[in-house]
Amino acid sequence: MAVETASPLPSNITSIKTLAESPGLTSNPATHTFTPDLHGQVTSVPEGSIPVIDYSLLISGTPGQRSEIVHELGRACQDWGFFVYLFFPSFYVARKATLRTEPVINHGVPQKLLSSILDGCRGFFDLEEEEKQEFKGNHVLDPIRSGTSFNVSVEKAFYWRDFLKVFVHPVFYSPTKPAGLNEISLEYSQRVREVARGLLKGISESLGLEGSYIDKALDLERGKQIFIANLYPTCPQPELAMGMPPHSDHGLLTLLIQNGIGGLQIQHKGKWVNVGTHSNSFLVNTGDHLEILSNGRYKSVLHRAMVNSKGTRMSIAMAHGPSLDSVVSPAPELLVSGEGDEPAAYIGIKYKDYLELQQSNKLDGKSCLDRVRISAV
Numbered sequence: 550m551a552v553e554t555a556s557p558l559p560s561n562i563t564s565i566k567t568l569a570e571s572p573g574l575t576s577n578p579a580t581h582t583f584t585p586d587l588h589g590q591v592t593s594v595p596e597g598s599i600p601v602i603d604y605s606l607l608i609s610g611t612p613g614q615r616s617e618i619v620h621e622l623g624r625a626c627q628d629w630g631f632f633v634y635l636f637f638p639s640f641y642v643a644r645k646a647t648l649r650t651e652p653v654i655n656h657g658v659p660q661k662l663l664s665s666i667l668d669g670c671r672g673f674f675d676l677e678e679e680e681k682q683e684f685k686g687n688h689v690l691d692p693i694r695s696g697t698s699f700n701v702s703v704e705k706a707f708y709w710r711d712f713l714k715v716f717v718h719p720v721f722y723s724p725t726k727p728a729g730l731n732e733i734s735l736e737y738s739q740r741v742r743e744v745a746r747g748l749l750k751g752i753s754e755s756l757g758l759e760g761s762y763i764d765k766a767l768d769l770e771r772g773k774q775i776f777i778a779n780l781y782p783t784c785p786q787p788e789l790a791m792g793m794p795p796h797s798d799h800g801l802l803t804l805l806i807q808n809g810i811g812g813l814q815i816q817h818k819g820k821w822v823n824v825g826t827h828s829n830s831f832l833v834n835t836g837d838h839l840e841i842l843s844n845g846r847y848k849s850v851l852h853r854a855m856v857n858s859k860g861t862r863m864s865i866a867m868a869h870g871p872s873l874d875s876v877v878s879p880a881p882e883l884l885v886s887g888e889g890d891e892p893a894a895y896i897g898i899k900y901k902d903y904l905e906l907q908q909s910n911k912l913d914g915k916s917c918l919d920r921v922r923i924s925a926v
């Protein structure tokens with residue numbers, strides 16, 4: 550893991566964007582340097598090995614297609630903890646070039662909304678530093694927080710990342726600047742939440758539970774949905790910088806989009822794998838609370854964000870969790886099987902307590918989940 554060499558964050562650095570734009574910057578400041586080179590040893594996986602799920606088949610396929618997709622979803626959660634979800638059905642993408650018509654039925658999130666939300670977030674990061682400071686927040690559970698790195702109060706070396714984090718459900722918040730972000734974010738959040746709930750229905754079924762199981766058990770009607778925009782400006786020495794360190798996400802499912810510049814890596818079978826960019830799709834990863842609920846059948850995936858020297862990368866991660874007061878523990882139905890009883894591998898924990906714990910500490914692998922793990926599974 551990284552050797553942290555410096556502390557604390559100088560008070561004049563409120564954003565990595567400003568630092569990255571300083572004239573004549575040719576090397577990373579010591580405050581933003583990790584050694585050794587963290588980028589080495591990334592495995593490339595053969596094209597097509599990352600699972601792809603076609604949502605249209607989950608929503609409106611024949612019963613046979615649907616059960617096949619549920620099975621694929623389960624396999625993706627089990628083998629990868631990660632999959633690419635197509636929001637334009639693949640048949641539409643394939644036919645678009647020849648038909649040149651707009652789809653009559655589109656089960657996904659419109660492409661235009663994706664570019665608008667990315668533009669809106671870019672507008673936020675481009676605000677003057679003082680304006681962004683208005684949305685700084687004071688506590689990890691404040692509904693709007695913006696800043697740099699992950700948690701500068703506990704870090705010794707800082708990530709090449711600025712962020713905006715906003716609670717968008719069950720109560721919708723939004724920064725008041727830039728103009729228009731509020732409306733776009735509301736629509737985007739609603740559309741993405743619908744998709745996440747559809748996926749969680751399929752995931753419930755793939756565990757052999759009722760489709761509505763997760764929805765009901767974790768009170769998703771009041772589920773916490775958190776919008777996280779990440780900005781990773783170009784970096785003079787990307788091999789010595791880190792956008793986001795290895796971590797798993799709290800919650801059930803995170804749906805991520807990016808601005809066409811890759812940087813996300815996931816850990817698969819102990820090796821780091823580049824995810825790259827996929828147009829017309831969300832990148833979906835399983836979170837710690839799906840791991841707890843499934844008693845370790847679906848492990849949350851470790852992932853990290855790398856930076857580059859060529860272009861500013863942006864990503865928007867939408868985290869979907871239980872309601873804040875839900876206590877999450879392994880589903881009792883999964884603890885009994887034909888072969889006898891299976892012990893619970895995690896203790897129950899209130900989602901709010903977990904969220905607070907994860908957000909107030911260093912982002913460090915799966916260390917937060919380890920605190921509720923009873924035995925190795």
Ligand SMILES: O=C(O)CCC(=O)C(=O)O
Pocket residue numbers: 777779793798805812813852853854863864866
């Ligand atoms: O930027 C990325 O690709 C990853 C972001 C991420 O992991 C997060 O916001 O939790």
Ligand SMILES: [Fe+2]
Pocket residue numbers: 796797798852866
């Ligand atoms: Fe993440």
